[in-house]
Amino acid sequence: MPGHDRWHPAIPGVAEVITGGTVRMECAARRPGEDAVLCGPLVVVGAEPGDVIVVDVLGAGRADGVYCASGHPGLIGCAPRAVRAVPEGAARTARGPMLLGGVHPAARTRVAAEAVRSEARGREIGGCAIAPLTAGSRILLPVHVHGAKLSVGDLHFPARGAPDCRAAGLPGWIDLRINLTRRGVERFRVTGPMLMPDPSPRIA
Numbered sequence: 001m002p003g004h005d006r007w008h009p010a011i012p013g014v015a016e017v018i019t020g021g022t023v024r025m026e027c028a029a030r031r032p033g034e035d036a037v038l039c040g041p042l043v044v045v046g047a048e049p050g051d052v053i054v055v056d057v058l059g060a061g062r063a064d065g066v067y068c069a070s071g072h073p074g075l076i077g078c079a080p081r082a083v084r085a086v087p088e089g090a091a092r093t094a095r096g097p098m099l100l101g102g103v104h105p106a107a108r109t110r111v112a113a114e115a116v117r118s119e120a121r122g123r124e125i126g127g128c129a130i131a132p133l134t135a136g137s138r139i140l141l142p143v144h145v146h147g148a149k150l151s152v153g154d155l156h157f158p159a160r161g162a163p164d165c166r167a168a169g170l171p172g173w174i175d176l177r178i179n180l181t182r183r184g185v186e187r188f189r190v191t192g193p194m195l196m197p198d199p200s201p202r203i204a
Contacts, residue, residue, distance in 0.1 A: 003028055003153075004101035005035040006024045006115035009079045009145045011101040013043035019180035022058065027073075027153045030169040036075055036118045037099060040151030046180055047148035052184025055139040055150070056196075058175040061159060065173075074169050075118060075152030077125030077193065081144035085102075086089040118153070119144065126193040128156055128165045136198030142185050150178070 004011050028037040044053050061072030103111050126139050135137060141150070147184050154169035184190050 003037045003039060003099055004041075004151070005037050005099040005118045007077070007080055007118065007121060007151075008083055008100070008103075008108055008115040009081065009149070010111050011079065011103055011149070013041045013147055013149055014040040014102065015115050016043045016045050018180050019178065022175060022177045024173050024175050025152055026173050027155050027169070027171060029111055029171040030074075030154050032168045036154035036169055038075065038118055038151040038153035041079060041101070041149035042141075042151070042178075043147035043149060044180055045147070047143045047180055048070065049144055049145060050183055050185045051143040051148070052181040052188065052190045053078070053143060053148050053150065054142050054179040054181060055141060056139045056177040056179075057135055057139075057166050058159075058177055060155060060174040061172055062178060063173075067174045068157045068172075070132075070134060070159075070172070071155060071157045071172065072128055072134045072137070073152045074129075074156055074165060075125055075127040076133065076139060076141075076150070076152040077121065078141050078143055079115065079145045079149035079151070080121065080124065088175040121127060124192065126195045127154070130167045131157075131195045132156075132165070133195065134198050138196040140184070140190050140194040140196075142190050152176070
């Protein structure tokens with residue numbers, strides 16, 4: 001998977017999953033000071049704006065394949081509904097080349113001007129800045145675009161007693177189960193991500 005370090009609705013999906021399906025996503029490392037590289041986007045078949053996808057974290061592990069009870073993503077979310085052009089000065093100060101996944105070459109200039117940095121969407125996405133989403137956690141994410149386009153990355157594997165996740169994300173894998181709830185935004189008033197971390201978080 002090419003990966004992406006920007007959010008934009010035009011970044012095409014790399015795979016599909018049906019409701020009730022499970023998927024393993026292989027995530028890249030994040031170099032200190034650089035933007036998190038996200039795995040995806042994953043297209044949820046049948047998802048439309050106004051729906052909600054329910055993501056259950058089944059487990060995570062390091063790149064060597066070993067399961068880690070404390071493993072969790074730094075970022076997880078769906079593609080945004082719309083984007084605005086980034087101010088020219090801000091675009092110039094972005095560190096390093098952008099990773100835009102499989103965006104068609106004819107659209108890369110436009111997408112590059114509009115795309116949002118992977119960690120710059122605040123409360124529109126979920127991650128360990130709010131809660132460590134270890135195995136047993138559940139995330140409800142409102143859908144903004146056709147197919148939802150779920151992305152995840154910046155994995156962390158904190159040691160026993162580690163206070164936070166300020167260290168750069170490591171490479172590894174995460175297993176997710178995806179369910180689709182039709183019209184979930186209207187029916188359940190899910191207007192932003194709802195994070196339900198495991199009530200008895202594991203330790204490394």
